[in-house]
Amino acid sequence: xxxxxxxxxEINAEDLxxxxxxxxxxxxxxxxxxxxxxxxxxxxxxxxxxxxGHGIEQDAGLAVIWFSIAAERGHxxxxxxxxxxxEHGWGCPKDExxxxxxxxxxxxxxxxxxxxxxxxxxxxxxxxxxxEARALALYxxxxxxxxxxxxxxxxxxxxxxLVVPRDLDTAYLWYRRSAEAGxxxxxxxxxxVLAERGDLPAARIWLERALEGGNLNFLRVARHQLAASMPPxxxxxxxxYFQRAAELGDESDLRHLAEQMGVA
Numbered sequence: 001x002x003x004x005x006x007x008x009x010e011i012n013a014e015d016l017x018x019x020x021x022x023x024x025x026x027x028x029x030x031x032x033x034x035x036x037x038x039x040x041x042x043x044x045x046x047x048x049x050x051x052x053g054h055g056i057e058q059d060a061g062l063a064v065i066w067f068s069i070a071a072e073r074g075h076x077x078x079x080x081x082x083x084x085x086x087e088h089g090w091g092c093p094k095d096e097x098x099x100x101x102x103x104x105x106x107x108x109x110x111x112x113x114x115x116x117x118x119x120x121x122x123x124x125x126x127x128x129x130x131x132e133a134r135a136l137a138l139y140x141x142x143x144x145x146x147x148x149x150x151x152x153x154x155x156x157x158x159x160x161x162l163v164v165p166r167d168l169d170t171a172y173l174w175y176r177r178s179a180e181a182g183x184x185x186x187x188x189x190x191x192x193v194l195a196e197r198g199d200l201p202a203a204r205i206w207l208e209r210a211l212e213g214g215n216l217n218f219l220r221v222a223r224h225q226l227a228a229s230m231p232p233x234x235x236x237x238x239x240x241y242f243q244r245a246a247e248l249g250d251e252s253d254l255r256h257l258a259e260q261m262g263v264a
Contacts (some may be wrong), residue, residue, distance in 0.1 A: 008056075032046060047065075050062050059093075060091025064085050067085065068181070079114070080102070080113050083101075084099070087121070087126075096127025097125075098123065103118035113147070116149070136163045139157070146176075149178070149185065152174065179191075187207075195229070204234060219245040219249075223241040223260075225254070226238040245257070
């Protein structure tokens with residue numbers, strides 16, 4: 001697809017994000033021009049492409065600066081990303097307390113991702129006092145906005161009886177919603193429930209989807225859970241989790257794969 005560099009006052013968020021896929025370097029030029037001209041959406045996007053090194057040289061420190069500029073102008077996702085940088089030490093000193101403060105501001109602006117990220121800090125006591133009740137309230141608020149990862153965690157609270165009485169039916173309902181909304185952890189949770197209930201064909205479908213979208217941290221946990229609980233008919237799918245982790249991981253993941261293959 002051809003790329004046309006348009007006047008920065010004519011661009012919008014949909015234009016910018018779409019052109020990033022079609023022509024990253026030229027899109028980065030347009031985003032940079034828009035950011036310099038004061039377009040807040042372009043400033044937020046510039047922070048993101050600098051953080052990712054997408055179409056432009058990666059520079060996490062400069063990304064933090066542009067996220068800060070856009071955040072101060074009221075851009076909630078830029079503030080969420082500024083908090084992410086502080087939480088993980090991307091381009092700046094790690095500061096979980098500072099991250100929590102920025103997440104709280106973006107959460108007040110009704111940004112689902114900020115609600116989810118702040119809830120994660122609250123549920124683990126990182127940067128803030130541990131407060132599982134407040135964490136659940138934030139997960140519920142984000143879930144009500146359609147946030148798939150929060151839906152899965154609302155389910156987890158109900159399954160484990162954290163803050164609320166243990167309620168498996170409610171938990172399973174949230175797992176299904178999370179799975180259907182596209183979260184790989186929700187898909188795995190939903191598949192586990194289906195397998196426990198004996199619906200192995202449906203469980204297989206959701207396990208395959210979770211495998212396709214899951215990251216390394218997820219795969220490392222899920223593979224052992226599958227090995228311990230899945231029936232023999234899903235043995236090859238369990239092995240696929242070990243194989244995918246080995247592709248993405250390190251020597252330890254290769255050893256786990258070899259051990260699992262030796263069991264087969």
